[in-house]
Amino acid sequence: MTATTGHPAPGRLDFDDPVFQSDPWPLYAHHREHDPVHWSPALGSFFVFGHEHVRQTLVSPDFGTYHPFRASRRAFGPSMLDSDGARHTVQRAAAAGSFRPRQVGEAATRIVAPLAAALLDDLLPAGRADFAEVLARTLPMQVVCRVMGLPVADAQWLADMMRPLAAYVDHAGVELAEVVRRRQELRAYLLAAAADGAEHPGLLHVLAGNEELTEADACNNGILLLAAGTETTTAAITNLIARVAAEPGLFERLRRDRSLLPAVIAETLRHEPPLHVTLRFAQRDLVLEGVDVPAGSAVQVCLASANRDPAVHPEPDRWLPDRPRRPTMSFGMGRHVCLGMGLANAELETVLGAVLDRLDHLALAEGVDPRPVGRTFRTVPALRCSYPAPRPAPSSQSSERRTAP
Template sequence: MDAATAIGTLLSPGAAAEPYAAYAALRARGPVLPAGGAFFVTGYAEADRILRDPDMVAYDAALLDRQWSDWRANRAVALFADSMLRQNPPNHTRMRRLAAGVFTARRVNALRDVVAAQVDEALDDLAANTVGGEVDVITHLAYPLPIGVITALLGVPATDRGMFRRLAEALTAVLEVRFTEQQARVAHQAAYELEAYFNGLLALRRSEPADDLVTVLAAAHDAGGDRLTGAELMGNLALLLVAGFETTTNLLGNGLMLLLEHPEHARRLAADPELAPAYVEEVLRIDSPVQLTERFAGRDTEFGAVPVPAGSELILLLGAANRDPRRFADPDRFDPDRPGNAPLSFGAGAHYCLGAPLARLEAQVALPAVLRRFPRLALASRPVRRDRSNLRGWATLPVRLDSVD
């Protein structure tokens, strides 16, 4: 596969099916490859360095203005542009500090019992929804578990959780490198619907404050000054909600699929849940729930012995970097005992994912729990990948909970 074919494959709607051959084709031409006016980064060391370099900037409103004159007409794009995802210092630093207190290691660890209880409820639901011996583990575990956890942190009533899978599916389309006009229209409408919901919840939390993130961010906005504008408040609520469960849903689905494909590892993890942290890191490495991110060069520089002029777009293929043989021995093999495992799936540097400890915790609790509860778990029929090149996961993953060997 030549470089042009590989890039075309990765930017096509079908990229979600199997991007790794295209990654290998690009990597064979070096860790940083200039092509089509951008630089495609497949090397681990290079991607890690770019993510940590403060002069490599996120895709913010100023950059959007240069590349897409009417982007503000799409409410979903504008919503994320006002969030910390699309900000650089000092705005990014200010916004991140406001939310960071909810995701500290101590606070996340304190949620372990809460997560375990929600896992038990989700497993009961999984068993209760079996039809003809089959059940979709995405619909009845991988989505409801992280939705339940993040909505509890935000302060969203449990009765409202059902709407968020549909809204997130629509909104996250505009986080892809490419999306269709139809996806843009659906995302636009979903953004208005989510804003209307949050306006109602903000009004409730202003009259009835609680120990949750909506209350904290509303108070920051209401304090005035430069703490948080109204647009930033809404953008960050949307980001925290969507990012809070979309990546975790993909992590759970990808992890279960890998364990079903490697039954010896499934049995081992079920027998010893203390191995879960290492298993989760290897799932993150070999089938990352986030496959790519972007940066723009704020100065003339060089990566991988390739000159990169100021203003250049850098497409960081995290899924490729996580399989860089210079960093990981036998990188295409699923090996939870891999030493020094440190995937870039949650990024690095100033934009490192705030919710990474929570996502890891949910997977560390859920994966061994489902294997212990259903030791004969097996695929029931062919699963279907989501039509996403960036947020990699499963749309459906049908299983039998009590398969016959």
């Protein structure tokens, strides 16, 4: 379809290209301007880049999520993420109770704050620590465990089990046989956990007890939650701390005025969203921007490119927390909009708040590059920071080790 626009592409859309992985933004900008609905013969997919096309693809019933061989379906099993219509509604509704504003508010205080405080107790005495390794890669799985009613002690094992599944969804060369083996092991683990009368029953028990879901539905959506709640949140926490440590004076500004936190978080998620692309399938023959999109076609929806569409966000490449709040695609949109959006925002605000409580200053260690890299999921690979001696934790947050199930 490139030919219909008459503009040469500046380079192939190649997710394996290290140049693309370190700086996809010029390619996105080129496509938004010259080739907004692009057909890639090599990838066998259409791509949409602009905010309006991304919005339409996510909200219109002309696009669905189901495909029998979709990578996420193979990795997690059929779940709400790749179901449409009534199947989707039933699965999403079964899990939604844990993500209402009141439940998220309680989880922020009861779960996220003490877990973050305990991790900072381990991390900060070093005086120079990798926030990605110790905090961002650990906290989200611990939080999901608590929300689901799984033991926090299993979080590291679960993170190790899930890593290849997330990598498979990211097309990072993991064998399907390995994915299937792990998925079966995870199913057995979740079934045993659901049958176990946990001390603090959680979302897994709600899913397992829902009469409209099969046992397989409960397990698959459990595996989806373990993946969806962690890889993205880890990237978001890392990207946020990287921004706060790299931006001159920002840490001190936030210490003086916590009311700036939501705008700083929202702008960081817009500017460097953890998840760049999602997938849809055309439900009938369509014409998008003059381009024929036959029924059944795969359409890669470039969420990150939409976030930098100058038609919606002027000067889109600049990180400007004071900019007017306009819709972004970081959490998607429409029927599949991120179920955990409130929890993710609560985790970001709580973690950064805890770091601000404990430190007077935060800077990147020498030689650390704060720019995210990656394919579908993008984050800063290592985030060593330097900081002065920490203050003690506020006492109300230090009890997690005693209360975790």
